[in-house]
Amino acid sequence: MSRRELIQGNEACARGALKAGVRFCAGYPITPSTDVVEFLAQELPKVGGRFIQMEDEIASMGAVLGASVMGVKAMTVTSGPGFDLMQENIAFGAMAQLPCVVVNVQRSGPSTGGATLPAQGDLIQAKYGTSGDSPRIVLYPNSVEEIYRLTVKAFNYAEQYMTPVILLMDEIIGHMREDVDLEAIDVGEIVERRRTNIPPSEYRPYEADETGIPILMPFGSGYRYVVQGMHHDVYGMPNLSAANVEATIYQINSKIDRHKEEIWLWEEKETEDADILLVAVGCVSRSALEVVEQARKRGLKVGLFRPITIWPFPEEPLSQVLARVKAVIVPEMNWGQLIHKVKEVKPDRVAAVPINKYDGTLIMPEEILKVVEEVK
Amino acid sequence: MSWKDYIKQNMFPLFTCSGCTHGTVTNAFVRVADELKLDKDKTVIVCAIGCAGRIPTFLDFPVLRVTHGRALAFATGIKLSRPDVKVIALMGDGDALAIGGNHFIHAARRNIDITAIVSRNEIYGMTGGQYAPTTPPGARATTAPYGMLEPAFDTCKVAEGAGATYVARSDAYHVQHLQRTLKAALQHKGFAVVEVLTSCPTQFGRRNNLADPAKMLERIKEMTVTKAQAEKMTPEELAGKFVIGEFVNTSRPELTDIYAQAFAGMGV
Known part of the structure; x- marks a missing residue:
């Protein structure tokens, strides 16, 4: 039986996130994205998840990465000025290789701009909004049905490639309603974070295997190491030697470059x-x-x-x-x-x-x- | 288990300058961790930037060292997503009170079960001696060449005003007191704040005629008074003094418990 409904893009995003297994969302109100967090505030408790409205977008992005380091699928949702505030912690996620999804429902900018006006001014920022060189996977759907599928995909990419993934939307597709049956959509496999059986004493969290992607065991699971935004060695310890700095930057960027054909x-x-x-x-x-x-x-x-x-x-x-x-x-x-x-x-x-x-x-x-x- | 099991012995000594008392705080912390037999695999340390923010990477815990000022924001995500894990935030005064001030007051308001230990050395040490929101008026810093022009934060009053359910102050001179205070804070359920007065001879002392580590410890001794002593002192006598001891030790519903209760019976 078809269960077609008239669904808004922002709601499809929230429902896609739930389909992907999101269990933590931290956000801060900002038009035109707020519908997504409102929906998750309502629905996350029903699946044992948690939503919190933080004191600002910097804190939202921090809390999301805090949940991620515990192995929990986590996301935040924002728009222009909030996306600006999140940049430093997004780069932290890229550097520390913590998966998460950041949804940016673009509005007219710069600065306050027009909260309810559509725009596409964040295409470059989504990749280059932070200092240093770090990778970004950015997806941009154009329909309610595709928002649902790509939100799942964003979580899959994040967990697979161990990096923050940006889901770009815009005010029009976020607030647009289309007649869809989300239940009937085949989103394919739901990717879970890789785990290892290596004993904690031999575990080197930032030593990538043949995929070029490290396996980070959740904190609290018996593996003790450091996760940080400073250049670090394979144990996560601070290390500013030239060879080590080069290896860090190479690892975080090349892991996306070498898999780009699978990501496109x-x-x-x-x-x-x-x-x-x-x-x-x-x-x-x-x-x-x-x-x-x-x-x-x-x-x-x-x-x-x-x-x-x-x-x-x-x-x-x-x-x-x-x-x-x-x-x-x-x-x-x-x-x-x-x-x-x-x-x-x-x-x-x-x-x-x-x-x-x-x-x-x-x-x-x-x-x-x-x-x-x-x-x- | 001994206190040595809570540090990465092969990484020592610390990078800190001679005479720095951040190490004293670290020492007290690991001894208390051992006394309480903290489960290293069910505890997460969160820290950020600056001298106090880097030291925790030498502890043998899962350590999340984040962007400047944001330790408590990350800690909130950790605690809310995994309430069974103990979360401890180790911060400097610039980290906790300047760039991270917003997160500090909101973590206190929420009464989320996190222990926040704030080392107050009254200066930005790592960046070379700029003034902090805790630098005493008149003291010299590289960005206060004519002396500090702003008043300083009273960390404990900020924490109390914002709703923290455990608030205490101790210092690096009275190490027994420091250990007792840290122990009480780590056993407290809810948002617990301990401000620890520390000394930075290199960046604070050198510009304020206190370049000698021993002199700086003497200064801490001289400027601290117990609550009992403070009660007998006039406001004039208390000027420039720091009262050490417990200011708040109370109980009100903790955030992750409130969530659990609100959503009991919902979900999986």
């Missing part, structure tokens, strides 16, 4: 014979899909490449498509962020045309179509 998710629509390619993410990709249909009706060969994994950016899959097209149009609701990655991978002969909108409203299909007509 993207969608292609009508790219086989496309002359003009649209590259768009999140809410804007929905307008872009509409453009592909309308343009095809007018006899224009337009296709869409939608990165779903934003970081690590799906460079090879996109460059394969770009090799076949004459022009690429990048509509995005910011001053120009996604286009930098597109320019990096496109052949010189392909023109890259930006469409940037930063007035707090959605880029509508006709705005993109107008540019398609100019470019053709």
